[in-house]
Amino acid sequence: MTRWAAFVGLTGVVVSLVVVLATLTQRLLDAESSQQSTVRLQPTGLDPAVTRSRWVRVRPAGRSTPTGGTTSPRDSPPSIPTVALFVNVVLTQGVFGGVLLVGALVFSIPISAFGVGPASLGAVAPALGLGIGLGLWIGSELAVSLADAVGIDYDQGLQAMLTPTTQGEWILLFGVVLPIVAASEEFIFRAAAIGVPATGLDASPWALAVVSSLAFGVAHGAQGRAGVAVTGLLGLALASVYIATGSLLVVIVAHYVVNATEFLVNATGTDPIATTTVTR
Numbered sequence: 001m002t003r004w005a006a007f008v009g010l011t012g013v014v015v016s017l018v019v020v021l022a023t024l025t026q027r028l029l030d031a032e033s034s035q036q037s038t039v040r041l042q043p044t045g046l047d048p049a050v051t052r053s054r055w056v057r058v059r060p061a062g063r064s065t066p067t068g069g070t071t072s073p074r075d076s077p078p079s080i081p082t083v084a085l086f087v088n089v090v091l092t093q094g095v096f097g098g099v100l101l102v103g104a105l106v107f108s109i110p111i112s113a114f115g116v117g118p119a120s121l122g123a124v125a126p127a128l129g130l131g132i133g134l135g136l137w138i139g140s141e142l143a144v145s146l147a148d149a150v151g152i153d154y155d156q157g158l159q160a161m162l163t164p165t166t167q168g169e170w171i172l173l174f175g176v177v178l179p180i181v182a183a184s185e186e187f188i189f190r191a192a193a194i195g196v197p198a199t200g201l202d203a204s205p206w207a208l209a210v211v212s213s214l215a216f217g218v219a220h221g222a223q224g225r226a227g228v229a230v231t232g233l234l235g236l237a238l239a240s241v242y243i244a245t246g247s248l249l250v251v252i253v254a255h256y257v258v259n260a261t262e263f264l265v266n267a268t269g270t271d272p273i274a275t276t277t278v279t280r
Contacts, residue, residue, distance in 0.1 A: 133257025
């Protein structure tokens with residue numbers, strides 16, 4: 001017997017935990033940055049769509065900008081090794097996604113409710129996800145540039161710590177971390193939070209899309225107010241794609257492409273949207 005309501009309740013708990021942990025992370029980063037002088041951080045991260053591909057100035061509250069410029073993030077190494085952050089991300093995402101996956105089995109949720117199966121576009125899904133992902137990356141870059149133009153800043157401490165510095169870290173990022181992040185977040189915020197209640201409880205998928213996108217944005221609170229806003233819009237776009245296509249694979253690929261493209265752009269040192277060169 002399929003227990004739709006029980007799984008939806010479990011999803012609500014998992015999403016709430018994600019938001020709470022994100023809030024705690026934001027507070028820890030704020031506390032750490034309050035003890036540091038102004039630095040210049042390169043914005044990259046797990047959801048690079050909410051960042052901008054250029055150097056930005058971060059000035060902790062209560063501190064003035066020192067004379068003579070700023071320092072590179074590599075001149076001020078992060079307190080946590082990049083690989084350790086990767087492991088933390090993978091374990092955290094794996095636990096949340098794993099809990100819902102086990103819940104789906106326990107409550108007998110059919111895979112079709114998640115957007116998986118013969119009706120989910122099949123072999124066309126990866127190519128469609130690639131094209132949509134590139135389009136969403138362009139749109140997110142434009143949105144970030146607009147936020148930048150009106151003076152809304154970003155908290156880039158976490159993103160700087162996640163920037164790979166070795167070939168091995170880049171392999172881990174593209175081959176392990178980003179795929180797990182994309183799959184887990186889409187499974188939680190799109191498939192479980194939209195697909196299942198829309199299928200089993202006859203809830204409005206568009207209303208669910210708005211709620212899940214708000215939670216998705218808040219879950220990226222460590223990237224500042226603008227990060228929350230842009231990530232929320234990105235989540236709403238991915239939710240719209242998920243509803244329109246009925247395919248979980250499409251949004252997973254699109255999510256991965258958005259993140260991977262931003263890292264590749266930063267690696268080359270040039271942002272074609274912002275036309276700003278990044279100095280390593």
